[in-house]
Amino acid sequence: ACRRIAVANQKGGVGKTTTTINLGAALDKAGKRVLIVDGDPQGSLTSWLGLNGGVGDREIGRVLSGLIPFVDAIHQLEESNLHVIPIDHAMNDLKWVFEAKESWETSLRKEMNSWPLNYDYIIFDCPASYNPLLVNFLVAADEVVIPVQTEILSLNSTIPFLERLSEIRNTLNPNLKIAGILPVMFDSRTRHSQEILNRMREAPNLSKFMFATIIRKNVRLTEGPMRFRTILRTSPSSSGAMDYMALAEEIIRQEGKT
Amino acid sequence: ACRRIAVANQKGGVGKTTTTINLGAALDKAGKRVLIVDGDPQGSLTSWLGLNGGVGDREIGRVLSGLIPFVDAIHQLEESNLHVIPIDHAMNDLKWVFEAKESWETSLRKEMNSWPLNYDYIIFDCPASYNPLLVNFLVAADEVVIPVQTEILSLNSTIPFLERLSEIRNTLNPNLKIAGILPVMFDSRTRHSQEILNRMREAPNLSKFMFATIIRKNVRLTEGPMRFRTILRTSPSSSGAMDYMALAEEIIRQEGKT
């Protein structure tokens, strides 16, 4: 069965794109068939992989507007088996909402359900703000990975975000489960980072969902996009690469349990 | 005259909220009358200042929905002269768009123009994604401060954001000027941070707008929200406090030149 995972948090800059790309690459390295989707109009994932110039019509905005089928938006990356659906910068995230014929919230889920998708994992990189685009991916997905930077502002935004997820589960997508809460950019040199990690572990509604894996702060992770590559290709023995491979293994071990 | 400044960038996690609060406090310390507004439904600014429980009806969402006047949403902070307009977490950023009677893009600007606002500075903390809420603040403001983290993903998102600003200038708000581009979280210990700062300085469409001030990475800046205070009260002699005071002075020196 194909696991559809949204990487989402309403807090900005917490490693949603970094997690989507590097987790995708680590799952691919472990032999899984993986499709990653850029769901954020700012297009970080698309420009990271060097797809900016060449997407043409084959991108997620045109799928959401009902102009092309989901499978026609898929690009194969040259150097790995990863498949990618990019986004066109020009996509104004609201045009398709106003123009949607029936209910816009379920349009992507319905479109995806009408195709045989031979993937083990489909991972959506979600936008920060809670808006129709984000809702659309949270309805199309069955699971959510929630990156939380170990800083107080990120923690403060994550609690209300969990409430939003419950609202989605109670209304539009009863299947929506939390695959895990992922502490990211953990910096063992600062007391603040350690304090926030402790708070996460002590909060019952967080600790029960937390992955065993922690993504440590690692400057190698900021360098991947400079070379249009994932951490597995730019710095395979870095702590960033190790952490994302450990996360992939932990996620693979979840298979069959959900 | 009152300067209305939006602190905005479509990239998430680049210090928009941190800049709004600490710049606001530094301008207040320099004797200016300052109002800061939480324009992001995730409510980082509101929870940072400990206003979560007590906003009641007096918040920006009800102003945008046309339920209360702008001046009725203003709260005075206990310990400083800063005035604040918080946001209600429950504000769904789209409800007011669908319900707006005339054109939603200009509703906040029109509402603000109908009141005498005795401030030297009104600063809007903007949401990350480019959506109606962000457009509304970019139309209500006359100037934009653009924080850019000295990392490649932030730089990559800032270029298309500048194009969006030009679109706003050409359509909804001909007055909109760039007050400055602010390098933030600069970490002199990493080559990557230095490389990105160099790229910013070498790009003509960026360097001409860059502030002389750079906000250095400083863990003290992450700790302010733990105590519901600005950096000027929690660590007045830290590099974070010095940098935001330098920024305030640079912005004050711009007065009269615009």
Ligand SMILES: Nc1ncnc2c1ncn2[C@@H]1O[C@H](COP(=O)(O)OP(=O)(O)OP(=O)(O)O)[C@@H](O)[C@H]1O
């Ligand atoms: N573990 C890490 N160590 C060091 N830097 C990291 C790590 N993870 C992400 N980063 C860097 O932090 C910044 C934010 O990450 P990223 O852009 O992936 O977050 P995001 O949640 O996708 O942001 P947005 O809200 O804009 O979509 C980027 O510059 C990225 O390179």
Ligand SMILES: Nc1ncnc2c1ncn2[C@@H]1O[C@H](COP(=O)(O)OP(=O)(O)OP(=O)(O)O)[C@@H](O)[C@H]1O
């Ligand atoms: N100069 C700095 N040095 C160290 N940490 C910083 C600095 N500026 C901001 N931070 C921290 O970086 C994180 C992101 O900052 P902040 O939340 O202000 O960004 P934002 O752009 O408002 O994010 P969002 O897109 O979610 O609104 C926060 O945890 C904040 O404490």
Ligand SMILES: [Mg+2]
């Ligand atoms: Mg992203």
Ligand SMILES: [Mg+2]
């Ligand atoms: Mg913010």
